[in-house]
Amino acid sequence: MLKLIENLSELKRFSEWVDTRHDYAQRWKKETGGKVVGYICTYVPEEILYAANILPVRILGSKVPDSSSRVYHHDMWCPFSHDCLSTALRGDFDYLDGIVTTLSCLHMRQVFWLMRDKCEFDWSYFIPFPHGTTNNPYAEEYAASELENFKVAVEEWTGSKITKSDLEASIEIYNKNRKLMKKIYELRKGDNPPITGLHSMEMVLASQLVDKKAHNEVLESLLEKLENVESDREQGSRLMLIGSENDDRDFMRLVEYEINYPATFVFEEHCTGARYFWSQISQNNNLVEALAKYYVDRIPCPSKDWGAAEGKDERRRFSFIKEIAKEYRVDGTILMQQKFCNPHELDIPGLRDLFKELNIPTYTLEFDQTTPVGQFSTRVEAFLESIGEEILF
């Protein structure tokens, strides 16, 4: 049984897509004649790009330590931003026709400007966007105006109009993608989830890197199979992963497959996890307004999540996490913090309070470009042992 799940062609497909993402994008360009645009923050409305026959691909690092980024980018800014930049400086993103970002965290904003200036992309665009999306009744209207400007800019660049039906079709594909991934995530609510956190991470990463139409096909096939298989993998402790950007597959592999204590990630709350796809774009005659509402209302990135109008924590992400921790019966949480990520660092004290209140053990790990396997094994094993004792007693 175990072998059966690991051998599922759909899961292998996700993994392969992530591993060969640059080749995929270049092939896609050749086959469709369309453009490929790299986006730096998941607040970028990919649907608008996709509606213009552009393949939006997430800019990610390559996990190759390379100090060339340090010539231009602060040493003490997050490793993910360095990784993205050094990947670009090596020329690995040269096939991109353009890059886009929105008002993201500072480190990734800087990477956008550096990539724009150091590489030779045909097009680039910076979308101003609300930086406070919690309890901000004006954010949607403002966001809609900026997304409208963005749409016009895309049309000017491509030389063709994005029609209402183009955008409708795009939104439908994206909504379907989100819905399917959510359904797969929901299969992990029960005991002995059919897939691991590593599989889930690769599924979501793949979604950010390939044509969502193709991704949807694989998701549908996978969903069908998963609904009919049982895992005979030892579940062990049910873990939740919380972070900023995270694509550390090595870490997931380490925890779920390599250390001595059985454990399974049952939920990932970060922007290469549930935050990417949890909600849907709702029906609206004005599609740009619908997009604005979606992006403002989605589970926020820590950098955009703040408010305490009555002296109580209004962070929407926190209420989401609380709900999920209960629904998914989480035994323990790993806070996977990119070193030097300010927004996430400033949420961590609050998150620790939250988990204390829920009586769920938490462990914080600082991440860099490479995973120190030895150190992390020791720490995670100690953490799992303590959780195991808690469950026992």
Added chain:
Amino acid sequence: MTEVKIRPIKVWDEFKKVRAKYYKDISEAKEKGGLLWSGSGWSLANIPSGLGDDVYFLYGEPYAATLAWFKDYAAESQEYMDQIGVARDACSYLRVYWSSALRGTFILTDGTVVKYPEPNFYWTVHICDSHAKWYQHIAVRRGVPMKALDVCVGPGNQLNEKKIRYVVNQLHDSIKWMEKVTGREYSDELLIKRTYQALEYMCRWSRIVNYNKSVPAPIEEKSLFSFYTVFEGPWDKLEKEIQERVKKGLGALEGVEERGRILGDMQPPWPVLTEFYRYMEYKYGVNPIGSLYIYAIAGAWKALDEKGNFVWEPVKFEELLEKYELTNRDEALRATAETFLRHHGMWQTFYDSSFKRKAVLSMTEEWKADGMLLFMNRGCEGLAISQLDYYHALREKGFPVATWEGNFADPRDLDIPKIHHTIDTFMARLGINPLDSES
């Protein structure tokens, strides 16, 4: 041996007293029945001032800077944050502020430590990654209402009605919220009065630092820090004094002709201000004439033109008066929003590295600088944005530039011998020998 002194500023003592009173008043505000709020130093103080004549505000960054000046207290504050597990690289101002708020202590300008004056509410502008979360955390811990204003609408040369309205709408909401949480009725009359004062303050600051374009520069940067956070002080006297110096060709340093004009970029290393500034002034007779920080942080500048060039021309208060005739709340809010969004020097730098690069390049020309020392400040990311970009731009232009590392609010991260070594090396680069080697 040549002895260099800082030319005494006559009104310096008066400003010092005003500043001391400002913090003392904050510490006693609520006891005396007044209202206290706290937020980022970029918060639009004229807004909450409509709640009454007895409204006091604790600006986070200036307080943190004041605190950082006291090395031992600052180190202790930072250690406390380490102990409770707040990331070492989080905003250093935030860390010491949290330390005060969580431990319930508050340091005054003479070093006396009193009880932390709990604000009635927290209200802040948010433009870097830390601002809102800074005040939120304390607010939630203490059960105090908090609201943050999103001003991230893009650079001043791309403003449009929708962007301005976005900010103005939030300001309207803020006022209603303030009325609710304080139980006070808001006065538009007070708002209008304070708005004019705020705009005048901004215009005056850019005018003051603009005088340093003269050779010799009439005032050195360290002294500027004593003035810029004081809203109601003997400003006319200060300006007259500076104008006199410019007229008479009197520089900031006595005992020596200005041997070099040095610019910085970031906030200064607060715990070691004297060791930093006086070292280069007394040993080399050079004048640290300012920085991007001290020029852009509080002044109203023409700022970005249509081409994205940064125009270092002070906005005239008379021009703003002509533009804005404030007769009601909305007009006052709009004038506030638009002036800050369009003319606040530092806010522009958050939207494109080219803006900051151009601002720095033209700053070195306008202020006739001989060199620039860039502070790789581990404690602040917002102002560190694009630092390496303009570092390379300056280098490529052949303009003397060097970097040095530290943390502006953590004395444990400031290596004085190394800083001095950087200054010595930089002076060698500029061909400026120590004064005592030439006597």
Added chain:
Amino acid sequence: MISVGIDVGSKYTKVIVIKDDKEILGKSIDETGFDVKAKTTEMFKSTLKQAGINEKEVGNVTVTAIRKELVPFANREVPKVVAIAKGAYFISPNVRTVIDAGAEEVVAVKVAEDGKFTDYAVSEKCAAGSGAFIDAMVNALGEPYEKFGELALEGTQDIPINDQCVIFAESEVVGLVSSNVPLSNISRAIHVALADRISSIAKKIGIEEEVMIIGGLANDVGLITFMEKNLNVKVNVPSEIKPQLVTAIGAALSY
């Protein structure tokens, strides 16, 4: 004129005795230890003896990388960057970029045609890229330091390790050892990371040939090889004198 240059590093102190700015009469390297005054005094005397020079003949003593007050018999101090430029220029007037890779710090200096320094960059508070990085690795592996660089050239596989933090890297190396990765590949990985880090500091000021490397790490053939690959230029190592002594030469020439 007899001039003495003393370069007081965190790990090693280097002394040079030079005559008429041309002839090197004496040289020495020893561990600095805790008592800088005692060590510099002792080395000053012993190096002069080696050179056959009487103390009274010495016209100048310049120290670098330390405050003059800590070496009472010094006439002057000069910033390290000045000494690096002067020393490298003495070795080769064609030098335009000098990289001083020492025990705890990396300094990259640009030198003009006339030998004056025009720009520089320094590694800041991280030990990554310094000799301390190699020391930590050598300790972790229990290998003799001297052969470590050569071992790197025998490696055949590239393994990414952290090039930012010595502590992280050390932990990763321990992991590699326990996975039985051949030492040659581990050494290669360490040297690639080190070369990467050092090169990025140098790139901050731009690379212009002739490039010279000095300091203790210049003796590491593995490092040199990978730096040349990274920078895509020839990296010269002084052959006429130990590379660690170049800064002291520059100090001796600074008066």
